[in-house]
Structure formats: C-alpha cells, structure tokens
Amino acid sequence: IVFIGPNSEIISKMGDKDMAKKTMRKAGVPVIPGCDIVENLEKAKTEAERIGFPLLIKARSGGGGRGIRLVKNINEFENNYKSATSEAQSAFGDGMVYIEKYLKPVKHIEMQILADNLGNVVCLGERDCSAQRKNQKMIEESPAVILSEETRKQMIEVSIKAAKAANYRGAGTIEYLYTADGSFYFMEMNTRLQVEHPVAEMVTWIDLVKWQIRIAAGTELSFNQDDIEFKGHAIECRINAENPYQNFKPSCGKISMLHIPGGPWVRFDTAIYQGYSIPPFYDSMIGKLIVFAKTRDEAIRKMKAALCELIIEGIEYNADFAAEILSNEEFESGNYTTDFIEEIL
Incomplete structure (x- = not known):
C-alpha cells in the first residue's frame, strides 16, 4: 500500500511549525x-x-x-x-x-505546489485567502489581484525552493503573510490537498487530485514551470451551517430541501443531500461553492448568482453573508486584508 502524499517524516517535520520555520530559514526563505x-x-x-x-x-x-x-x-x-x-x-x-x-495589515497568500518523486517541483500560482474570520478562511480566490508579476514570480521561485528544501512529495501548500510594502514571509506549510484547491485547478486546468495519485504511483510530472499558464479568475466560498447574524451560531438539523446551482464553470463540492442530517459534533463547513470566469468582475457576479441559487432548507447557512462580503467595496478593490471581515461585523 502506497500512501498518497509525502512520507510521515516530512509531514511531521512540516507539521512542527517551529521545525518548519528553521528549515525555511536555512533554505533562505523569508520567515516572520x-x-x-x-x-x-x-x-x-x-x-x-x-x-x-x-x-x-x-x-x-x-x-x-x-x-x-x-x-x-x-x-x-x-x-x-x-x-x-x-x-x-x-x-x-x-x-x-x-x-x-504580529504583522498588520497583511494579506494571507498561499502557493500551490506539486512535487514528484524525481525531484521535479512546479508551483501552480497563488490563492488569496485573506477573507477570514478568527483565522478561519471564508472566501478564497486566484489569482491575487494585488500581486505584481514580479512579486508573483519571486513567490513562485521561493516556494519551489522551499519545497525542495523540505524534500517534498505530492500536493502541498506554502502559506505566506504579504505586507503593504510588498514583502512576504513564510508562515507554514500544509502537507496535503487543501479545501481551497479547486481555485488553483480552475485557473491552471491541472487536476490536483489526479496528479497527487499519479505521483504516489511513481509517475513523473509531464509538465514543468514554463508550461504553467494562468487563465481567468476563480473564487471559492465556504458554505457553513451557521448563522452569521447571530454571532455565527452553529446550525444542525435535517435538510428538507436542497437545490444546487448549476451552469458553466459553477461547481459545488459537498457530501450533503436532501434528507441528510447535519450533526452538531463536527466542523460547520458543509460544502464549497466554486466559480470560474474570464475576469474577476465576472467571477464575482457569477458567484453572487450562484449563492442566490443555492437553497438549503431545514438549517441556517452563510450564503447571504458571503454575498455581502463579495459586494463590499474593499473586497471588490482586491485590497482587503485578514482583518477585513472582523472590521465589517
């Protein structure tokens, strides 16, 4: 049996955030x-x-x-x-x-990587995860409109260096804090496929799930960094069973009716179905709504429409609040930072 992902030593090394910072510092990666x-x-x-x-x-x-x-x-x-x-x-x-x-104000920017067993590493660009509450991401998008092409190139190069320093294998994410002066600092590495991976898939047209399985099977990456092209814009909203207007009170119960939005480049990843009961024991996230469009403005409009089409009766959920965030001038400008949502509550 082959484990899909990095080996236990790498998971342990990068899971220990103190050890991860030492590894990155030694490799010349800027750290907080x-x-x-x-x-x-x-x-x-x-x-x-x-x-x-x-x-x-x-x-x-x-x-x-x-x-x-x-x-x-x-x-x-x-x-x-x-x-x-x-x-x-x-x-x-x-x-x-x-x-x-404590750096403030900052953006939370993460870089998606793929590394095979032959030492080949590619970076599939960035995701802006700054729309968060209490360190929990709520909306993610790619690309991050605030990054210049020069900074994006630097972050890609540093992320590849970081992955090689960790002797990484499989799909992983390297997370950074990005400051107003254009500096960025390593925060942590996630040794797994993350919740928000679909936005990277949509702007690169590379199936991350497929490739982490292929890498585990010993397949060499069939593309290199020069082959990676970023097209269009993707946004993901996390759909949580909670009421944002009652201090994000968790909601549980039986789903009496479910309507999932559709259309070109609209995707809803979930395990719920009509008749499913949301238990009170676990994380509140019950789905991920992802859209893709040629431009960011179009992606925002498409996400707003998809949030309106999503109907989950029997429980409370956060679609209306997500639509409010997307309509906020600061979000629309792309200049929002990690304290943005706390400030508008």
Missing part, C-alpha cells in the same frame, strides 16, 4: 520575525520583550487557528501564554508554543 520554541513562561516573557509588541503566541502543532493568541502588551502576556499552551495541549496533545511579531 520571532523566536523558536519557548519552554516556559519566563523565557517566553524575555523573548516577547525582545521581539516587541504586538505579537502572536502560536502553537507548534496543529492548525485551524487553535492555540493562537494576540498579545498587545506585556500586561496581557501571562494570561494569553497560559491560555494558548492549554488550548494547544487540549487540541493537539502538544502544549509547546513559539512567538512571532
């Missing part, structure tokens, strides 16, 4: 200013004062926004340190944390 693992509160305070406030305390393991605390001054530090380590221990079985400088 900060420190390595802090073993106790006193050492953490010393490093915090050296780094300067505001800063982030971040769990070494896991993801999904768990074990992260924003600290604005030294008076808040001890409580947030204890809270972050406790949550990390509970969620991931590992309470170790490290500290990073």
Whole structure:
C-alpha cells in the first residue's frame, strides 16, 4: 500500500511549525520575525520583550487557528501564554508554543505546489485567502489581484525552493503573510490537498487530485514551470451551517430541501443531500461553492448568482453573508486584508 502524499517524516517535520520555520530559514526563505520554541513562561516573557509588541503566541502543532493568541502588551502576556499552551495541549496533545511579531495589515497568500518523486517541483500560482474570520478562511480566490508579476514570480521561485528544501512529495501548500510594502514571509506549510484547491485547478486546468495519485504511483510530472499558464479568475466560498447574524451560531438539523446551482464553470463540492442530517459534533463547513470566469468582475457576479441559487432548507447557512462580503467595496478593490471581515461585523 502506497500512501498518497509525502512520507510521515516530512509531514511531521512540516507539521512542527517551529521545525518548519528553521528549515525555511536555512533554505533562505523569508520567515516572520520571532523566536523558536519557548519552554516556559519566563523565557517566553524575555523573548516577547525582545521581539516587541504586538505579537502572536502560536502553537507548534496543529492548525485551524487553535492555540493562537494576540498579545498587545506585556500586561496581557501571562494570561494569553497560559491560555494558548492549554488550548494547544487540549487540541493537539502538544502544549509547546513559539512567538512571532504580529504583522498588520497583511494579506494571507498561499502557493500551490506539486512535487514528484524525481525531484521535479512546479508551483501552480497563488490563492488569496485573506477573507477570514478568527483565522478561519471564508472566501478564497486566484489569482491575487494585488500581486505584481514580479512579486508573483519571486513567490513562485521561493516556494519551489522551499519545497525542495523540505524534500517534498505530492500536493502541498506554502502559506505566506504579504505586507503593504510588498514583502512576504513564510508562515507554514500544509502537507496535503487543501479545501481551497479547486481555485488553483480552475485557473491552471491541472487536476490536483489526479496528479497527487499519479505521483504516489511513481509517475513523473509531464509538465514543468514554463508550461504553467494562468487563465481567468476563480473564487471559492465556504458554505457553513451557521448563522452569521447571530454571532455565527452553529446550525444542525435535517435538510428538507436542497437545490444546487448549476451552469458553466459553477461547481459545488459537498457530501450533503436532501434528507441528510447535519450533526452538531463536527466542523460547520458543509460544502464549497466554486466559480470560474474570464475576469474577476465576472467571477464575482457569477458567484453572487450562484449563492442566490443555492437553497438549503431545514438549517441556517452563510450564503447571504458571503454575498455581502463579495459586494463590499474593499473586497471588490482586491485590497482587503485578514482583518477585513472582523472590521465589517
């Protein structure tokens, strides 16, 4: 039996965010200013004062926004340190944390990579994942309109370098924070196919699921970086069973009626069906709505129409709120940052 994806050593190495940062720093990849693992509160305070406030305390393991605390001054530090380590221990079985400088305002830009077993690595461009709430992505799009061609080329080159430094195999994502002055910093690497991978597929016409299986089977990539062309614009909205107008209250229950939007280049990835019951035990995401068009403006219009066509009766869901985000002037400009949604709530 062959595992589809990188081996356990790479998964462990990149899953340890402290080790991942050391690997990237050694390879010459820019990383967010900060420190390595802090073993106790006193050492953490010393490093915090050296780094300067505001800063982030971040769990070494896991993801999904768990074990992260924003600290604005030294008076808040001890409580947030204890809270972050406790949550990390509970969620991931590992309470170790490290500290990073808090960069704001920033965009969250991630680069999609594919690497075969013969050392060939290609980057399938970027996704702008800045539309998020509490570190949870809500809308993703590709390409990121704010990036210049020069910066895009630099990020592609750095991402390929990062993948080679990690000896990576399969499909993976390298995530960066992008600042207003055009700088970008490695944040973490996800050693898997991500929720938002369809937007990369749509703008490159490369089937990521197919290629991760082929790579696991030992097939060499049949294309190189020069073959990658970016066409059109794709947007994905995460459809969650929750009520954004009641503090994102989770919603569960039986789906009494389901209408899925259709049409050219409209895709809905989901496991739900009419009669399916949404349980209260798991993540609130129940589907992904993805559209593709020749231009960003057209993609936004198409997504708004698809959100209107999506009908899920029996539960509450966030389609109307997603449409409001798409209609916001800041989103339309492409200049929105990671704190954009929190500011409009």
